[in-house]
Amino acid sequence: MGNSGHNSYFNGVKASDTRILKSINILAVLKVLREVESVSRADIARITELTPATVSSIVSLLMKSGIARETGYGESTGGRPPLMIEFNPQAFYLAGVDLGVSKIIAVVTDLEGNVVSDTRQELDVHLGVESILSSLFDVTHRTLAKAADVRDKIAGLGLSVPGLIDAGRGVSVFAPNIPGWSDIPIAGAFEDEFAYPCWVENDARAMAIGEAMFGAGRGYDNILCVNVGRGIGAGVIINGEVYRGKQGGAGELGHMTIDPNGPVCPCGNQGCLEAMAAGPAIAAAAIRAVSTGSSTLIRDLVDGKIEAITAELVSEAASKGDLLAQRLIIEAGRYLGIGIANAVNMLSPDVVIIGGGVSRAGDILFNEVRATVEERAFTAMVNLPPIVPSAQGEEASSVGAAALVLEEMLAVGNISHTIGGQEAQ
Numbered sequence: 001m002g003n004s005g006h007n008s009y010f011n012g013v014k015a016s017d018t019r020i021l022k023s024i025n026i027l028a029v030l031k032v033l034r035e036v037e038s039v040s041r042a043d044i045a046r047i048t049e050l051t052p053a054t055v056s057s058i059v060s061l062l063m064k065s066g067i068a069r070e071t072g073y074g075e076s077t078g079g080r081p082p083l084m085i086e087f088n089p090q091a092f093y094l095a096g097v098d099l100g101v102s103k104i105i106a107v108v109t110d111l112e113g114n115v116v117s118d119t120r121q122e123l124d125v126h127l128g129v130e131s132i133l134s135s136l137f138d139v140t141h142r143t144l145a146k147a148a149d150v151r152d153k154i155a156g157l158g159l160s161v162p163g164l165i166d167a168g169r170g171v172s173v174f175a176p177n178i179p180g181w182s183d184i185p186i187a188g189a190f191e192d193e194f195a196y197p198c199w200v201e202n203d204a205r206a207m208a209i210g211e212a213m214f215g216a217g218r219g220y221d222n223i224l225c226v227n228v229g230r231g232i233g234a235g236v237i238i239n240g241e242v243y244r245g246k247q248g249g250a251g252e253l254g255h256m257t258i259d260p261n262g263p264v265c266p267c268g269n270q271g272c273l274e275a276m277a278a279g280p281a282i283a284a285a286a287i288r289a290v291s292t293g294s295s296t297l298i299r300d301l302v303d304g305k306i307e308a309i310t311a312e313l314v315s316e317a318a319s320k321g322d323l324l325a326q327r328l329i330i331e332a333g334r335y336l337g338i339g340i341a342n343a344v345n346m347l348s349p350d351v352v353i354i355g356g357g358v359s360r361a362g363d364i365l366f367n368e369v370r371a372t373v374e375e376r377a378f379t380a381m382v383n384l385p386p387i388v389p390s391a392q393g394e395e396a397s398s399v400g401a402a403a404l405v406l407e408e409m410l411a412v413g414n415i416s417h418t419i420g421g422q423e424a425q
């Protein structure tokens with residue numbers, strides 16, 4: 001078979017739809033502008049291998065929309081000094097909203113992911129779907145109100161939700177930890193409320209997109225981003241594109257079996273990574289240890305109310321030198337490392353990024369994850385990827401949701417429309 005089907009598809013595109021190729025050219029120019037601080041038209045032509053006339057036409061289009069601007073004359077290399085161009089990250093703004101199991105975070109960012117307005121609110125997911133939606137709207141309204149001076153430059157709104165999503169229909173299909181939450185047409189609901197184009201993505205994938213565009217994944221084509229909090233999910237970027245899998249089901253790293261005889265997972269299986277290394281598993285292990293009377297700072301942090309122990313408190317005790325807490329974080333790190341080693345063997349990513357509440361346990365966790373991956377990944381032929389924390393911290397999924405808007409703006413075919421519906425050569 002070979003890839004003849006692929007080739008004929010591309011030939012067909014070339015013959016029938018030069019508009020898409022123009023969009024690809026615009027993307028190539030934008031990529032250079034985003035990566036290089038200040039650049040001349042001739043430099044862009046050299047880097048992109050486009051003709052000077054094409055570059056000139058695309059730059060005018062980008063300048064008309066404000067995405068590019070001239071910054072003055074650069075160094076002469078013999079002839080007339082060139083006019084330098086730079087990317088203008090304040091040409092448009094992006095809104096992102098993250099629905100978590102215990103909180104909502106909304107942000108407005110510029111085109112470099114710099115947060116200009118944010119709101120964080122605790123959430124009780126047991127109050128029902130209507131109440132959750134009205135809290136989401138409320139937090140979003142407050143965030144937009146704080147960004148009033150840029151509000152008319154917001155290009156769209158992205159939503160990050162846990163669980164399964166249907167990106168094409170804008171539906172949050174199922175969220176395992178939110179009772180009664182199924183088949184919610186959430187993008188449509190936000191479009192009706194806010195009149196922006198809206199998109200929805202799974203939280204781990206939103207995080208991966210945000211890290212790829214603005215954070216620890218910038219400059220890498222193959223990224224494994226692992227979100228470790230109440231559950232464990234992964235966002236996978238392959239050759240610069242988000243990998244969603246059949247019906248958006250990819251990335252369920254938390255339900256990879258680590259120990260076939262291990263503890264029962266909420267999904268019904270035994271020994272899933274999530275049941276051994278996510279926040280509730282760390283808290284449960286701590287509660288078991290503290291109730292056997294082990295001497296630990298964890299007990300003091302909850303005033304003896306051991307049912308109030310959380311993974312965050314275990315992290316806090318670990319960072320203060322508590323040996324039991326450190327042992328629990330190291331144990332979670334070892335299981336996480338086993339899961340990540342399996343994923344690294346499968347994907348061979350350029351970088352592994354870990355975010356989510358549990359990742360804030362810091363070096364104690366990361367050192368164990370790195371040591372375990374080093375020990376268990378098959379590294380005879382390739383170097384191990386760096387394993388780094390998320391650059392966005394607690395806002396990783398909300399900034400990622402905002403990045404989703406940029407991803408959609410830049411998608412081939414959307415770009416001409418976004419920057420004014422005009423065509424470049």
Ligand SMILES: [Zn+2]
Pocket residue numbers: 254255265266267268269272274
């Ligand atoms: Zn499971």
